[in-house]
Amino acid sequence: MLQQNGFDESMIRRYSKRIFGFALAKTGHRQNAEDLAQEIAIALLRSVRSGKRIDNWDSWVYTLCFYTWSNYVNKEKRHWRHADIDDVPWVASGEPPQSRIGEEDGLERLAMEVACLSKRHRDIAIRYYYDRESVDRIAASLAIAPGTVKWHLFEARKKLREGLNMNAEAKSLSFKPVRLGVGHNGTPGPNGEPNCYFQSLVVSNIFAAAYDKPLTVEEIARTIGVGAAYVEDEIDKCEKSDLLRRTGNGKYQTNFIIETLADKAEESALLRAGAETIAKPIYDAVSSRLDDIRALGFRGSDANDAFLLWAFVPYAVYRHYGSVKDADYYKRYQPPERKDGGKYIVAARIIEEPSEYERVIPDYDIVRKYVANGIKSRSSGPYSSLQMETWWSGLQWRYFDAPQLSEMARIVELIESGEAHGEYDKLLISRMVEAGYASNEGGRLKSLVPFFTKEQFREFNAIVDEAFAAIEAKPVLENVHDQFVRLWKKLAPAHIAETEIVNKAMNSGGMIIFAIMEVLERRGLLPLPAEEEKKRLTTILWSRK
Template structure:
């Protein structure tokens, strides 16, 4: 039925309905409530009916059904109060009102109960459905009796208000987003990398819903078109681990969420592509023409051939460059870097021991993906871990074996511990572990006596800090040479990123932007792609993938 026609019928019968209720109720308040119930049910029923022969008969049929509920429920004494306070909770099973309409109202009511706070839900269910007395509820929940009464009063008002509300289903119900990337800048905790917390579509869409605007649980639920009960528990979990922040009953995003426009992606691609051309090609020329690759302080015997006890194999220059180029790209030019914001100022300390910044990417429909986006989905790093003796620096990419996983920290700590004891007695099991992880291989004598062996580094090993500094200085010179061009490329991109970032996350975003053209995965990836695409860097062999882009550096 047309909404305006339904309203005209209600207006026509409103005075008669109120008189009907007034004659049959014990007090004025009940009469008003009964009138409201009759009008509400009649109006909703008419909206879904197109074949109404007699409005008068229809109105009074509903009025008598609602009145029957009122009389029947008034006799209930199991909970000590008249159920008409919340009559919709216990609808009659033998009402003559059309079953489909009644079922819709019941479903609507159940949805509205879900929109109550957790405490109110527990009280309402205990009081109206489990027939518990208010005193028992107060004792069970360890709260004052007055608090129980107050919540019941407020819940009744909220439910009636909710039943009168036509909730608008949010866009995310029909077009849920999906994180294309989810990463960890910093150290993961015992629960692993941040992507482990965002395996479900619900958790991803909750965070996305509050990316630009703080929302209550109910507002998030409306946006997602799901029950607030599910949102509440998931939001509490995400808040516990610092991915959301709660303030005055509203949740806000506490991760860096990249939801770029085509314009922003174009700025991103041009910036990295141009910077990589300038830096990577000149770095490659310096490394290959200066003779430094032959420096004996750069140690690497990467080979899949049998190891000789009398000869020391040396990896080919191409394999060594696969480690040196990204390493120098990440660490060179640090004197040019803005370090005004520290990691500790913006990182989140998580209950599982992690301390990191979570970042994620969403590609909206109609928005192009950044250049090399599929390659970035296989990228992890730079990762570095250290003890008092050594630093292990590594990148995972489409060109390497997958080495960075939830056990990565424990594996690297074990590697570093073994490396610190190489001069002492190291077990065969430990040497086997170093070979398994691509760090080194060992040749035993024919009798298997560990007193006679030769170990060969499969990763690139810098003998001392002098050679490290010499390598980094090459990159320093190139970045200083092109720094004006880098800054010009970066300026428009940084402004566009911050314009898309909520104000409360600006400091966190600025911290990450400090590393543009330094330990910046996108910059390093573009450098490697530039060299692979123009043929200056040859693809690694299958045997080299386990040890690729891995450098071991002494700390002193």
């Protein structure tokens, strides 16, 4: 543990985020930022180990950041094609930053403000002030009037003054960039849209900056502390996908919902209140019909009661929550067709430090289980499956897609026909045994998950529907949905489309499935699954032929 010069591990944690924020603001690229941040950290470690007395750590770390940045630029700028605006005089001077700390601060701020200008303002300002080109030469090369060049220079100077005088709080995202957790509801685009758009931290922060109100490219750039050239390039892609909308006057606004920590707290409160009311009646309704369901004779029906209820209770809630409105309602709020070829709604949330969730969300130890890593509905030929990645299955992503579904269907076919296993059969059996979905003890092949025939599945659904009708579950679940629609009409910015709001309500309200499971587990009605059972927990398969 470091204990030199008063520097310890807590200070490493304290400064690491600041160092990375500085590096990202300077480079505008995550990989470059990580490289620069690592070099700064190494320089900081060396200075600590030197034994030199340091009275003001904030000032010293600040100085090291700039010194390392200077060296980094001098070393790397030959590889850069976007760095003209950053090659301010102090960088190329070779003079140690410590001796020019006052001047470098101003120059760095000025360079950052130049980087935040729109492309035309930025290009003309650099050519005039940095490259010393005349107004006439710039005008001729751009095929515009000299007066237009002067207007651009005037506007650039005005915006630079405004930027330099802006309150630092307006740039909070440049010091504390956000990370978005992103998924989607619906069909992705051919290149994995929308998830592929969010591979850059810059993109996430563009969306966060322009969420509450429309901003120009320059305003976005200043807010997130990244050169406008990066912002322009990303905005162009995101506007084509309708994830950003142009609002007029050269401004853009995020066109989907971003869930914040405060939003999550309100959602969790609704889910807990609803689950505490309905969990026990739903459990009683399904468990009281378990013998009737078993009597259908589906494959896997000999599993223990708890394992089957871990599958049947969430399936029943999923089935009925997804049909609390009529068919026209769901048709009306289908995800929109996107210009990128997808048909989806973006599901985004700001990722916080774990301690923040505990600080902001009441009873976080309980409500943190109201999550899913996926509710996966799959089909392969005449077969279908539903698998939920829950807290109790470890929130892992179990690969159970069309190929695995086909292999389980073949296993059931082998069980029913009794035919000899070919070489390929032996291979797929070994895969499904290893994955935990089947067993083959003593040569006796067996499905370890519920697998229904078409008729059995129809009767299973009829039993579930009767059980839910008996406790009048539909109006309770419909109320959960309606509460979430009202909540998101309140929380979402005014420009967000109703389709986005209703889909968000469907998705967030659907977490009532897992809130109900949490209540049943906490009250001891559902014992925790065995470690080996987690491989196949909450998985149902059926035939449609």
